Amino acid sequence: MKSFSIKNIARHGICALLFGAPALGLKAQTADNRTAALSLQETIRHAKTSNKSVGVFKTEEGAARLDLEDARMGVLPRILGNASYQRYSKVTLFDDVLGGSHQIPKPPDANAGSLGLEASFNLYSGGRQKAVITDFRHKNELASINTKEQEANIGLQAALHYLDMVRLYFQGRLIRDQVERARTRSKNIDALYANGKVTKSDVLRADVLLSNVLLNETTNKNDYLISNQKLNTLLNLDAVTTIIPVDTASLGLPESRELESLLGDYSGTYALLKARKSIQLQENRTKLARSFDRPSAALFGGYGFNYPNTLIFPPVAQTFAVGQVGVRLTYDISSLYQNKNKVKSSRLRETALQEQKAWIEDNVRQEAQALATKYNEAVHRLLVVKKSIEQAEVNYNIQNTKYFNQLSLLTDLLEADNLYQETRLNYVQANIAALSIYYRLLFITGKL
Numbered sequence: 001m002k003s004f005s006i007k008n009i010a011r012h013g014i015c016a017l018l019f020g021a022p023a024l025g026l027k028a029q030t031a032d033n034r035t036a037a038l039s040l041q042e043t044i045r046h047a048k049t050s051n052k053s054v055g056v057f058k059t060e061e062g063a064a065r066l067d068l069e070d071a072r073m074g075v076l077p078r079i080l081g082n083a084s085y086q087r088y089s090k091v092t093l094f095d096d097v098l099g100g101s102h103q104i105p106k107p108p109d110a111n112a113g114s115l116g117l118e119a120s121f122n123l124y125s126g127g128r129q130k131a132v133i134t135d136f137r138h139k140n141e142l143a144s145i146n147t148k149e150q151e152a153n154i155g156l157q158a159a160l161h162y163l164d165m166v167r168l169y170f171q172g173r174l175i176r177d178q179v180e181r182a183r184t185r186s187k188n189i190d191a192l193y194a195n196g197k198v199t200k201s202d203v204l205r206a207d208v209l210l211s212n213v214l215l216n217e218t219t220n221k222n223d224y225l226i227s228n229q230k231l232n233t234l235l236n237l238d239a240v241t242t243i244i245p246v247d248t249a250s251l252g253l254p255e256s257r258e259l260e261s262l263l264g265d266y267s268g269t270y271a272l273l274k275a276r277k278s279i280q281l282q283e284n285r286t287k288l289a290r291s292f293d294r295p296s297a298a299l300f301g302g303y304g305f306n307y308p309n310t311l312i313f314p315p316v317a318q319t320f321a322v323g324q325v326g327v328r329l330t331y332d333i334s335s336l337y338q339n340k341n342k343v344k345s346s347r348l349r350e351t352a353l354q355e356q357k358a359w360i361e362d363n364v365r366q367e368a369q370a371l372a373t374k375y376n377e378a379v380h381r382l383l384v385v386k387k388s389i390e391q392a393e394v395n396y397n398i399q400n401t402k403y404f405n406q407l408s409l410l411t412d413l414l415e416a417d418n419l420y421q422e423t424r425l426n427y428v429q430a431n432i433a434a435l436s437i438y439y440r441l442l443f444i445t446g447k448l
Helices: 014-018 022-031 040-050 052-075 128-194 200-235 256-263 270-291 340-404 410-444
Strands: 035-038 078-087 091-094 101-104 111-124 242-245 296-307 320-330
Touching: 035 040, 040 052, 040 128, 040 200, 052 128, 128 200, 128 242, 128 270, 128 340, 128 410, 200 242, 200 410, 256 340, 256 410, 270 340, 340 410
Parallel strands: 035 242
Antiparallel strands: 078 111, 091 101, 111 296, 296 320
């Protein structure tokens, strides 16, 4: 990035006006614990790490990570323990269908119970378990992209508010300079009026302009305070903290080659990253849907104690222990017709996401090109306005001399003053606009 400074906006005293060593004086105030001297990059970094909304996304990312770990645990064997006890009433026996009845004790007695362990391990289920794990992995990666996008979004907002404070800072200095000119002019006109060389109308008009400029100064101070408060919220700072922008003396504008490199690489664009991840997620869900068309195989085993012994007849009042191991094969025949539409709908969603990704690519490219065009426009405006400042200053000096020599009207002088002020403000605004566009471009291309 090439060095850039608003010091260059004119050669006739404007440098001293805008940059009368403001940075050193501001840094000295940081001894107060209610002030924070921050550069632009420090502000962006602090916003990314401290903003509350970023913390919400990080929490969600942590939850997605735990969901992934839980899915991975699904490949481990499932082990179940069971224990039961029953006491039966007497058994009622009926003759024929519902003929005469009589009761007997349940053989061998009224008690029954069991205690055992069972375990099963999935051997094959059509790739279902792998698809479930992949699904949660994609969700975890998508949550990570969302967190990074929110960090970049908050960083962009912080950068824009910071640049707005820089703009208001310079505007304040220019307005204070205009106030001094207006006060000096008002005093000189009062002296001319006392000598009978100008009319009362000139005195009143000079006073009105001074009042308007003072009002602009108040408005600028209030706007600066509001922007400071907004930045405090983004950085999660105390509401009364005064942020001191230390990058007021020099801010960087990118070289044309850097801008071209941004326009040629959209691989890090968050919207595209999320679109690609959504496609991968849907493709995996298609695999998951297809897994229900396939058979499942599981290894199982168990060991337990049971009472009474029902392995023989009649049952015997004794406890027996027995174990078992085997392989269980299952196939849902109804899936041949019940699962068909689920697979088709999942594939259609894949197609829709592919089309959406193409649409997002076109929009990102168009928006980036539009920002680049506006950036070049702002840079060109800087060159034009810089020349205009020199011309407006010369014009103001001529009109000021002519008026106090009774060779022009006050209207001409005031118009020259307003034009001089407007061109200098336009230069500051064009500088900040160019930087704001550049940081928006960084965000769109995923480089912020």
